[in-house]
Amino acid sequence: MLSPAASLDPEPLSAAVPDVVSAGTSASLRRPERPSGSCAPPGLEEALGTLGLQGEREYAGDIFAEVLEYLGLAGDTLYLAVHLLDSYLRAGRVRLRHLQLLGVACLFVACKVEECVLPEPASLCLLGAGSFSQAELLRAERRVLSRLDFRLHHPGPLLCLGLLAALARSSPQVMLLATYFLELSLLEAEAAGWEPGRLAAAALSLAHRVLDGAGSGMEPAFYSPAELGSLEPCMARAALRGPAPGRAAIFLKYARPQRHGTSLAAARLLRRPQPGPR
Known part of the structure; x- marks a missing residue:
């Protein structure tokens, strides 16, 4: 205490x-600019x-x-x-x-x-x-x-993603890619304010379409295209941006062998023509 x-x-x-x-305005400020010439942190x-x-x-x-x-x-x-x-x-x-x-x-x-x-x-x-x-x-x-008046409980999007992936019987590869898309959304102001379930559904739906090809999607479909709105394109743009200044940490984290080069594969696959949400 x-x-x-x-x-x-x-x-x-x-x-x-x-x-x-x-x-x-927190989403646009989670990677604040560092002063030029600053020394490396201890x-x-x-x-x-x-x-x-x-x-x-x-x-x-x-x-x-x-x-x-x-x-x-x-x-x-x-x-x-x-x-x-x-x-x-x-x-x-x-x-x-x-x-x-x-x-x-x-x-x-x-x-x-x-x-x-x-x-x-x-x-x-x-x-x-x-x-x-x-x-x-x-x-x-x-x-x-x-x-916050000690209101700390929050069923976050990662929990929702696990539940949706289990119901959709998603493969481990789809789950890993969806986790990457979900983490990228933390840096996107466009995604701020969306409830955890929709964030998770958008990440999982996009991962299914990217890995399974044209015409595929998450089954069962828990949200309509209108409900997911612009979240999937937002996540796709973030993945295509790569290690942009101020946003490189997540890209590099998922580029490592322990995560099977997921960020590199995502950028490559997203450059192929993708179908819109069903």
């Missing part, structure tokens, strides 16, 4: 000042070594942003952390310089819900390259819990 002193913050996250993030070499990506210096910052693999966290933790961040931003505004702290605080809360073994606060502070202290992280955590 946090001490009463943790609530003392002379510069609250939600202070209304000019350099703020408005509610509902622990970067260890993170690259853990991920087996020592040679990818060009995308080092983006790879480091993929903190879930670095800390060995579950996929559900990622989606819960993003949900908490979105929920917090919908309730108010946040100073830009506090956005990274808020994101790490949401990740810390998500770990407490989803993980059996928690990362140390010091490890999370390392990911911020010294931009905030452990005391600031704990204060931010308390503020997140207070603003």
